[in-house]
Amino acid sequence: xxxxxxxxxxxxxxxxxxxxxxxxxxxxxxxxxxxxxxxxxxxxxxxxxxxxxxxxxxxxxxxxxxxxxxxxxxxxxxxxxxxxxxxxxxxxxxxxxxxxxxxxxxxxxxxxxxxxxxxxxxxxxxxxxxxxxxxxxxxxxxxxxxxxxxxxxxxxxxxxxxxxxxxxxxxxxxxxxxxxxxxxxxxxxxxxxxxxxxxxxxxxxxxxxxxxxxxxxxxxxxxxxxxxxxxxxxxxxxxxxxxxxxxxxxxxxxxxxxxxxxxxxxxxxxxxxxxxxxxxxxxxxxxxxxxxxxxxxxxxxxxxxxxxxxxxxxxxxxxxxxxxxxxxxxxxxxxxxxxxxxxxxxxxxxxxxxxxxxxxxxxxxxxxxxxxx
Amino acid sequence: xxxxxxxxxxxxxxxxxxxxxxxxxxxxxxxxxxxxxxxxxxxxxxxxxxxxxxxxxxxxxxxxxxxxxxxxxxxxxxxxxxxxxxxxxxxxxxxxxxxxxxxxxxxxxxxxxxxxxxxxxxxxxxxxxxxxxxxxxxxxxxxxxxxxxxxxxxxxxxxxxxxxxxxxxxxxxxxxxxxxxxxxxxxxxxxxxxxxxxxxxxxxxxxxxxxxxxxxxxxxxxxxxxxxxxxxxxxxxxxxxxxxxxxxxxxxxxxxxxxxxxxxxxxxxxxxxxxxxxxxxxxxxxxxxxxxxxxxxxxxxxxxxxxxxxxxxxxxxxxxxxxxxxxxxxxxxxxxxxxxxxxxxxxxxxxxxxxxxxxxxxxx
Numbered sequence: 001x002x003x004x005x006x007x008x009x010x011x012x013x014x015x016x017x018x019x020x021x022x023x024x025x026x027x028x029x030x031x032x033x034x035x036x037x038x039x040x041x042x043x044x045x046x047x048x049x050x051x052x053x054x055x056x057x058x059x060x061x062x063x064x065x066x067x068x069x070x071x072x073x074x075x076x077x078x079x080x081x082x083x084x085x086x087x088x089x090x091x092x093x094x095x096x097x098x099x100x101x102x103x104x105x106x107x108x109x110x111x112x113x114x115x116x117x118x119x120x121x122x123x124x125x126x127x128x129x130x131x132x133x134x135x136x137x138x139x140x141x142x143x144x145x146x147x148x149x150x151x152x153x154x155x156x157x158x159x160x161x162x163x164x165x166x167x168x169x170x171x172x173x174x175x176x177x178x179x180x181x182x183x184x185x186x187x188x189x190x191x192x193x194x195x196x197x198x199x200x201x202x203x204x205x206x207x208x209x210x211x212x213x214x215x216x217x218x219x220x221x222x223x224x225x226x227x228x229x230x231x232x233x234x235x236x237x238x239x240x241x242x243x244x245x246x247x248x249x250x251x252x253x254x255x256x257x258x259x260x261x262x263x264x265x266x267x268x269x270x271x272x273x274x275x276x277x278x279x280x281x282x283x284x285x286x287x288x289x290x291x292x293x294x295x296x297x298x299x300x301x302x303x304x305x306x307x308x309x310x311x312x313x314x315x316x317x318x319x320x321x322x323x324x325x326x327x328x329x330x331x332x333x334x335x336x337x338x339x340x341x342x343x344x345x346x347x348x349x350x351x352x353x354x355x356x357x358x359x360x361x362x363x364x365x366x367x368x369x370x371x372x373x
Numbered sequence: 374x375x376x377x378x379x380x381x382x383x384x385x386x387x388x389x390x391x392x393x394x395x396x397x398x399x400x401x402x403x404x405x406x407x408x409x410x411x412x413x414x415x416x417x418x419x420x421x422x423x424x425x426x427x428x429x430x431x432x433x434x435x436x437x438x439x440x441x442x443x444x445x446x447x448x449x450x451x452x453x454x455x456x457x458x459x460x461x462x463x464x465x466x467x468x469x470x471x472x473x474x475x476x477x478x479x480x481x482x483x484x485x486x487x488x489x490x491x492x493x494x495x496x497x498x499x500x501x502x503x504x505x506x507x508x509x510x511x512x513x514x515x516x517x518x519x520x521x522x523x524x525x526x527x528x529x530x531x532x533x534x535x536x537x538x539x540x541x542x543x544x545x546x547x548x549x550x551x552x553x554x555x556x557x558x559x560x561x562x563x564x565x566x567x568x569x570x571x572x573x574x575x576x577x578x579x580x581x582x583x584x585x586x587x588x589x590x591x592x593x594x595x596x597x598x599x600x601x602x603x604x605x606x607x608x609x610x611x612x613x614x615x616x617x618x619x620x621x622x623x624x625x626x627x628x629x630x631x632x633x634x635x636x637x638x639x640x641x642x643x644x645x646x647x648x649x650x651x652x653x654x655x656x657x658x659x660x661x662x663x664x665x666x667x668x669x670x671x672x673x674x675x676x677x678x679x680x681x682x683x684x685x686x687x688x689x690x691x692x693x694x695x696x697x698x699x700x701x702x703x704x705x706x707x708x709x710x711x712x713x714x715x716x717x718x719x720x721x722x723x724x725x726x727x728x729x730x731x732x733x734x735x736x737x
Contacts, residue, residue, distance in 0.1 A: 098640060124619075127484050130640060131630045179616070179630050183541075186615030336546035 030054045030091060031099045033070075033158055036142030037080060037119055038106035046076040047115055049106075050083035051143045052095065053158065070158065072147050080122050098128045101161045103135050103178070104142035104196060110209065110216035117214045123178055131179040134164050137209035137216060139197040150202050160196065163205050169237050171229040172206050172222040181211075188332040189213055190325045192220065192228065210325050218323045220315070227315040230274055230308070231258050231328055239281060242307040244300055250282035251304045251366065260333050264341040268352065270330055273361040274308065279368035292373030297366050304364040312360050320354045330356060379581045382589040384515035387522040388576050388659065389593035393569035394525055394600060395656030396478050399624035399649075400702075401566050401601060402608040406617045409559045412551040413605055416559030421598030423560060424567045427718065428594060430725040431570075432587040435577045437728050443574035444670035450728045459720055460667050466712040467664045468684070470568070471657055472691035473709050475499055476701045478653045479692075481622055485646045496692055500685045503654055507661035508678045511579050514659050521655035524648060529600050532607055535631040535641070540610045565710055566601065569656065570594065571717040575663045621698070625649070661688075 036051035051074045058066040073090055077083035084095050103123065109115055123129050138145045150159045164175045173194040176184075184191035192208035207221040208228075220228070229235045230253075238253045253276045261271040280300070283291055291297065319327050326332075331349055334342040345352055380388075405413035438446045448456040479495040487495060506517060573590055580586040608623040611630055620626045628641040664684055665677035672680075695701040 127488070131626070132632060179612070182616050183544075183613040187544075187613050336543050339547040339550040 024094075027057050028093045029096045030093050032084075032095050032097055033099060034102040034104065034146055034160065035080060035100065036104040036106065036138070036146040037109055038141045038143055039108035039112060039115070040076050041108065043076065046078050047112075048077050048080065048083070048109070048119075049141075049143060050075055050077045050080055051146050052083065052087060053146050054095070055158075074143055080119055081126070096128075097126065098130070100129055100133055102158065102164075103133050104145055104160070105135065105137050105193075106142040107137065107139055107216065108141075110137050110211070113213055113215040116211075120178070120182065120214065124182060129178075131177065133178040134161060135176050135178060135181055135193050136160065136164075136196045136205065137193045137211075139195060139219075145196055145198055145203055148198055148201065148203055159203060160205070163203075164194070167236075169239075171226050171235045171238050173208060173225055174229050174232075174234050185211070185214060187335065188326060188329055190327050192225070192327055195219060210323055210327060212323075212325050217325060220318065220327075223311055224315045224318060227308075227311040228327060230256055230276070231272060231312060231315075233258055240304055240307060242300075242303040244283075244303040247284045248282075249280065249300055249303065251278055251300070251364070252281040253278040254367075260330070262330060262333055262338065264334070264338055268330070268334075268356045269359065270328075270356055271359050271361070272312070272328075273363070274312070275363045275365070276304075276308070277365045277367055280366055280370055289373040291369045297369070301364045301366055304366075305362040308362045308364065309360050312362070313358070316358050316360070320356070324350060324354055326353050378510050378512055378579060380512060380515040380576065380579050382580065382582050382585045384519060385573075385576050385580055385586055386589040386593040386596075387518040388515055389570060389573065389590055390525060390596055391518045391521045391652065391655030392572050392659050393567055393593075393597045393656075394652065395569070396474055396481065396653055397566040398601065398604055399481060399622040400477075401563070402605045402623045403617055403620050405559060405563055405605065406609065406614060408562060409552060409555050410550070411545060411547055411609065411614055412549070413559065413609075414548075414602055415551055416556060416563045417598060417601045417605060419556070419560050420563035420567055421594060421601075423564060424570055424594055425591065427721050428570055428573065428590050429587065430721050431573045432577060432590065434721070434725045434728050435574070436583065437732050439583070440578075442578050442666070442670075444667060446728070447724055448670075450724055450731060457671060459724075460671055462712070463716045463720065464664055464667045464671075466709070466716040467660050467667070468688055469691065469705070469709045469712055471660050471664070471688045472694075473701070473705050474653065474657050474660075475688060476692040476695060476705070478650070478657075480698050480701065481625065482646060482650065484622070485625060485642045493689075493693065496689055499650075499654075499657070500689060503658045503661050504681050504685055506654065506658040507665055507681050509662075511576065511662075514662055515576075517658060518655055521651055525600065525652055528645070528648070528652075529603055532627065533603065535633060536607050536611055536627065539631060540607070541613070542610050544610045544613045545606055561710075565706075565713055567594070567597065568713050568717055569660075571721065572659050572663055574721075575659070575666060 032052050032054050034053040036053075038049040038051075040047055040049045051072055053070055053072050055070050056066055056068050059069050073087050075083050075086045077086055087095065105116065105119070123133060124131075167173065167175060174192060176191065176193045181191050181193060189212060191211050193211055194205050195207045195209050196203060196205045207219060207225045209216050210218045210220060226235075226238060230238070233256070235253065235256050240251045240253065241248050242251060256274065256276040258272065258274040263269040263271075280291055291300070316328060319325055326349070330353070331342070402413070405416055409416055434446065435443065438449065441449070444456075444460060447459055450456070451459065475496045478499065479492045482495055483490065483492060506514065570590070577586055604624050608627050609617055611627050612620060612623060617623055625642055625646055628645045631641065633641070661681060661684065662677070665680045668680035668684075669675070669677040695705050
């Protein structure tokens, strides 16, 4: 009797323990890898134009049966995820968002603070979307950029993601993930999101878009972005060209460290000091030894310092007077280290920031000169 | 009392840690940040300190009556009527606690892991699993705790390691901009994240080494406080104060922000929550066991096993009463807080004072 009961129980449990009855094969899922959102002008109800990009799984692997690397679908919609259900009328399989890597915001949409907020909140709230989604702002429409077919197109992640991910030799742009954008907006109210543009068939990521309260207020270019990333300690490596004698020297920065000192008095004074270390990448070939001389090296350092100082001061000038956006992070610094003073001036920060006095100090060191003297 | 059924000091430490650390650690950083902003760490430390006198009182009470279980002590100290009243309140508290834990655990699991599984199914499976644990003896619970204890420590180490590269340490500033008016409210809220130490009533009578027991329990509380502090600071520096307030379960969401080198693993949240379920079992198992023990005392039966299964439907129904997550945390949570205040603050104090007076009178 007991044996029979156990047998019956075992058989019943087999029914409940079979876990794979509702499985979905990997080629029956569409993994959205990028989403682009644009403004649908003149339509009050469906304000977004949403573009999804998903890789063609059949084109991956050694014996790929298809050549098309990616598919794009576009629709008008009133929310990002709403678009997903609208696409369900066009595509065979359901979408999965767990591997979403890139969000491209179109220029026109970026100027609508409320719509950007709505989109960012949707991503932040979703349980499947990774907080490391890279965000970019397109010059023009996001749809054009996502539909472009760059010659060196990668298979799954796509060119955009690879460009962002492998940004190790320069700081022409600074990648911004979803969580970083939100964090910056919370603490500083301003953030820089990399800018993406179509150049012929190729896509080009450079500089950045200045966002203030989730609204696009202006662009910065590569050189300004480089100066900013030096100030913010985000530079991994960078090459600086500085005029010296009557030629140009190239100085490779291998490590940099910047410090802010903010004094709150009648006027707010900021001491920015930047220390960089690096080596000489390029000078000029002559019969004599050119760079193996302390005096020459010191002069070169001076030239680099002068150049960097000018770049940084120009960038600060643009931030203060052209856009009035605290992209340098002075307000954030105050809120963390001088909370009492910050509480008093927080409300008028937009009026105070252009009057902040900056004092930039650059200390560049050339440690090595490469293989030759 | 069964002679063989003894636990060691280390096991008490593991039991206290696994019982106290449960589901609340996942939401604690954002709860405390909402009240105290960056200075939430003050409340965590003070909350940990507040538990110390109660732990000492529980320990002393049990020392005064060697060889007796806690319900027996309370009967001897307070007389049968008041003692039964106390036990019933304590039982209600434990049942509410169980329901609350089950519901909030189910919500986390649903959000991060089993999205299409009905809440009911998650709760029923959890209940059945712990009912097996709770039907065992104290020693079984202690062994389970010793397995789960390294998971907690491992989780904390893992959390620090994976977050180190991408943390922004300046986010923890301003550290000393403390809003003193909000501190009492902060402690009141945080104190219930330390709830679970009251189960020492059920652990301590079985400890072999009576003198060392207090030391081990206090050490356990120290570890719990440290774990809370670490999780608070890691999430704060990763999210910044505003996003931290926005997150519901920052303790788990923080694993979604990190990049593991080599990118061989992404979206760690599912894996982490799967491991964390074991830690949740470490909390709810002993609570169900304690409820069984109290019922056995109330109905004067020899074993507590009888009452474990009948308790399950009650817990199940209560856990499904709240309509949504907000009601779970705010309504069920605040009712629970008042029960907790009575059962883990007021009752231990009364029992200790009366027991102490009685013993002194007997001596005199």
